Amino acid sequence: MSAVPLEGFTTALLSAALIAAVPLLLAALGETFAEQAGLLNLGLEGMMLTGAFAGFFVALNTNSAYAGLAAGLGAGVLWGLLFGFLAISLRVDQVILGLAITILGAGLTGFLFRSLYGARFPTLDVSLPKVAIPLLAEVPIVGPALFRQQVVVYLTWALVVVSSFVLSRTRFGLELRAVGEHPFAADAAGVKVFRIRYLAIAIGGAMAGLAGAFLSVADLNFFVPGMTVGQGFIAIAITMLGKWKPGRVFVGALLFGSLRSLATGLQVVGVAVQPEFILMLPYLGLIVALVLLAGRTALPGALAIPYERGRR
Amino acid sequence: MNRRSFVSAITPVISSGLVIAAAFLVGAILLSLLGKNPLQAYHVLISRGLGSSFGVSETLIKMAPLLIVSAGLLIALKASVWNIGVDGQFLVGACLAGVVAPKLAGAIPLVPMLFISALAGVLGGMLWGVIPALLKVRYGLNEIITTIMMNYVAVYLTSWLVKGPFKDPQVVPPQTAVVPEAFRLPPIPFTPVHIGLLVGLIAVLVVYLLFRNTTFGFKLWVLGQNPRTAIHAGMRVSRLTVLALLLSAGFAGLAGANDVLGVKGMFQGEWNPGYGLTGFALVFLARLDSLWVVPFAYFFSFLLLGGEIMARSANIPVYFVDVLEGLMLVFFAVGVYLERTLAERDRRRVPATQGG
Numbered sequence: 159m160s161a162v163p164l165e166g167f168t169t170a171l172l173s174a175a176l177i178a179a180v181p182l183l184l185a186a187l188g189e190t191f192a193e194q195a196g197l198l199n200l201g202l203e204g205m206m207l208t209g210a211f212a213g214f215f216v217a218l219n220t221n222s223a224y225a226g227l228a229a230g231l232g233a234g235v236l237w238g239l240l241f242g243f244l245a246i247s248l249r250v251d252q253v254i255l256g257l258a259i260t261i262l263g264a265g266l267t268g269f270l271f272r273s274l275y276g277a278r279f280p281t282l283d284v285s286l287p288k289v290a291i292p293l294l295a296e297v298p299i300v301g302p303a304l305f306r307q308q309v310v311v312y313l314t315w316a317l318v319v320v321s322s323f324v325l326s327r328t329r330f331g332l333e334l335r336a337v338g339e340h341p342f343a344a345d346a347a348g349v350k351v352f353r354i355r356y357l358a359i360a361i362g363g364a365m366a367g368l369a370g371a372f373l374s375v376a377d378l379n380f381f382v383p384g385m386t387v388g389q390g391f392i393a394i395a396i397t398m399l400g401k402w403k404p405g406r407v408f409v410g411a412l413l414f415g416s417l418r419s420l421a422t423g424l425q426v427v428g429v430a431v432q433p434e435f436i437l438m439l440p441y442l443g444l445i446v447a448l449v450l451l452a453g454r455t456a457l458p459g460a461l462a463i464p465y466e467r468g469r470r
Numbered sequence: 471m472n473r474r475s476f477v478s479a480i481t482p483v484i485s486s487g488l489v490i491a492a493a494f495l496v497g498a499i500l501l502s503l504l505g506k507n508p509l510q511a512y513h514v515l516i517s518r519g520l521g522s523s524f525g526v527s528e529t530l531i532k533m534a535p536l537l538i539v540s541a542g543l544l545i546a547l548k549a550s551v552w553n554i555g556v557d558g559q560f561l562v563g564a565c566l567a568g569v570v571a572p573k574l575a576g577a578i579p580l581v582p583m584l585f586i587s588a589l590a591g592v593l594g595g596m597l598w599g600v601i602p603a604l605l606k607v608r609y610g611l612n613e614i615i616t617t618i619m620m621n622y623v624a625v626y627l628t629s630w631l632v633k634g635p636f637k638d639p640q641v642v643p644p645q646t647a648v649v650p651e652a653f654r655l656p657p658i659p660f661t662p663v664h665i666g667l668l669v670g671l672i673a674v675l676v677v678y679l680l681f682r683n684t685t686f687g688f689k690l691w692v693l694g695q696n697p698r699t700a701i702h703a704g705m706r707v708s709r710l711t712v713l714a715l716l717l718s719a720g721f722a723g724l725a726g727a728n729d730v731l732g733v734k735g736m737f738q739g740e741w742n743p744g745y746g747l748t749g750f751a752l753v754f755l756a757r758l759d760s761l762w763v764v765p766f767a768y769f770f771s772f773l774l775l776g777g778e779i780m781a782r783s784a785n786i787p788v789y790f791v792d793v794l795e796g797l798m799l800v801f802f803a804v805g806v807y808l809e810r811t812l813a814e815r816d817r818r819r820v821p822a823t824q825g826g
Binding site for chain 2: 200248251253254255259262267335392398432434442
């Protein structure tokens with residue numbers, strides 16, 4: 159061990175893990191809404207990158223982190239509505255569409271970034287206020303990590319509770335799950351299938367865009383083409399691991415957020431592990447976790463199947 | 471050929487042509503919005519890419535890996551096995567070929583040396599493909615997610631391998647030993663294009679014949695059309711699925727060996743040409759039709775090369791090609807919808823006109 163005191167190190171690692179979990183959690187919660195309504199959004203990665211770029215661009219020009227986050231969210235909604243139009247109204251293949259959006263999102267943001275800034279990498283000079291929760295923040299080790307975070311982090315945690323409540327306790331949530339399971343029965347019962355699906359994918363896009371913007375605006379303060387390195391796909395897998403339950407999705411996001419931050423953490427204390435092996439961990443760990451936990455899960459009955467009135 | 475069947479035969483060609491035109495149009499709008507001159511950009515793309523012998527031969531060289539990758543994607547996608555892991559399979563294949571080839575070069579004659587190195591590539595690809603294949607049939611894990619995860623693992627694993635155990639100790643950068651020029655893929659006589667292009671064309675032809683003439687190909691096709699039918703017909707669906715992914719991955723690995731033996735001469739850390747998604751777009755634009763894959767491979771190779779040319783000569787970031795690819799896939803999806811709608815309208819008219 160190096161000179162970094164163990165206590166401070168643990169706090170730093172825990173804090174980094176919680177921050178690394180935020181984009182995964184946001185994206186996976188959004189995907190939960192979309193998939194529960196029967197839409198498989200494989201374009202998450204492209205939507206996150208777009209959110210990251212839009213957030214970065216707006217924050218750089220307005221010097222406001224909140225404007226950046228809002229821009230990321232807005233960009234995500236636009237993607238969600240486009241996905242919705244093509245997948246819901248035109249009934250195109252969702253796997254092809256998702257991968258198309260992944261290519262397009264990565265290409266478009268890389269293209270815009272290089273066109274606007276050339277080889278430069280401008281950094282953002284914005285920050286979001288940190289809030290320390292009285293008393294709790296004073297608890298050794300876990301206190302500062304858990305209870306001295308950016309406001310957005312707390313809001314994300316609140317979103318877990320809100321999502322869980324909306325999905326399982328409200329009429330909208332019930333209708334959403336009905337639409338994903340049996341769209342014909344739902345339609346016959348008077349549920350507006352198309353409207354619900356559009357709302358679900360708009361929520362999914364918004365959360366993906368916000369997740370990307372959190373990465374560039376709140377966490378790293380810069381943008382690099384391809385900066386999400388597969389986090390969109392990890393979020394999709396977390397959704398499956400979490401079996402579409404926000405609480406379980408939260409646990410999954412924390413787990414893979416920790417794995418992601420481990421790379422930096424171990425380097426700080428000077429443990430001699432090849433960085434490639436640590437960088438590999440989240441992806442390998444995900445496959446292992448899927449084998450152990452997911453297996454033959456019951457997917458939403460109508461996942462990735464377009465709905466067409468009057469045709470079964 | 472009556473009018474109706476002629477129209478249905480030509481529709482996909484027109485449709486894909488329109489898809490490409492639409493993508494270029496949106497691309498042009500994007501360029502103008504950023505204050506760049508789209509006409510000049512496209513002029514550079516076409517005059518250098520198509521109008522010069524350098525452009526044409528470079529396009530043909532780049533076409534080889536795309537053809538080989540597409541041959542594999544055809545097998546998987548026709549069987550509805552979503553192999554998104556081509557990039558990882560390519561890298562592991564390329565890495566193994568990069569380790570084997572310099573050791574054999576000079577030790578054994580050229581032909582067996584190339585053959586064994588190519589085989590190493592195929593095995594590397596298959597090694598990477600068999601994992602998601604088994605996870606799918608054994609644990610029911612969706613191959614889309616697992617193959618994508620395997621891509622990232624492959625990037626880091628191969629980067630580490632050429633930094634550590636497989637590194638050429640003679641040089642500083644992380645890479646395998648270099649294959650001497652005399653032991654690379656020889657050129658096709660009277661051309662500057664290496665024989666990888668022929669390998670690619672043969673690969674596509676083999677896949678064409680596989681689906682046209684063999685029961686195995688037919689079984690894969692049935693599996694792709696409707697897995698339930700395949701089960702009811704007594705086909706061993708798990709075995710077919712594993713084989714489809716394995717063959718697909720083997721071709722991806724072969725493409726990796728092609729680039730090592732024909733172009734680069736070694737495997738470098740953090741090198742990832744990313745043919746996977748390009749191949750995906752290409753094969754869908756060719757409507758999963760094996761023979762149409764050949765002209766589309768030429769077109770996409772032309773685009774990849776053109777992207778580099780535009781970056782150098784017209785100051786347009788290489789990402790522009792990804793934008794075009796993504797747009798083409800989106801418009802392709804819209805095109806399929808329009809065709810379906812038109813076909814349905816046509817069918818509804820049939821009773822009135824007593825069949826066209």
